Amino acid sequence: MLKDARETSRCIDLMFESCENIRDHEGCAECPLRNMCLDDPEVSFMDIFENSYPSLWDEYYTYADNVEFSEEQRRVQWDEFRREMARDDALLDGWESDD
Numbered sequence: 565m566l567k568d569a570r571e572t573s574r575c576i577d578l579m580f581e582s583c584e585n586i587r588d589h590e591g592c593a594e595c596p597l598r599n600m601c602l603d604d605p606e607v608s609f610m611d612i613f614e615n616s617y618p619s620l621w622d623e624y625y626t627y628a629d630n631v632e633f634s635e636e637q638r639r640v641q642w643d644e645f646r647r648e649m650a651r652d653d654a655l656l657d658g659w660e661s662d663d
Contacts, residue, residue, distance in 0.1 A: 582628035591631040596623040 583602045586595050600607050600615055633641065 585628050586631050589631045589633055
């Protein structure tokens with residue numbers, strides 16, 4: 565019985581880790597579980613398990629493994645990275661000139 569409980573716990577962890585990956589990549593709109601979102605406080609575990617089937621989970625995990633940032637998201641991240649690098653360079657230049 566303990567083995568089953570551990571397996572169930574690992575499965576639940578995987579469900580939420582996958583959800584987090586999807587959210588981090590702003591992929592919720594295309595998520596196969598969008599009609600019974602794991603992050604929706606009004607959706608219970610019973611709702612999820614009663615309305616799901618193995619191929620849906622397969623689709624969900626495949627999507628979570630392959631979700632990518634959109635071109636716009638990548639551009640925003642790159643711009644943010646460049647701003648941070650410029651700020652860091654300015655801080656280092658100011659620190660080095662103090663010597």
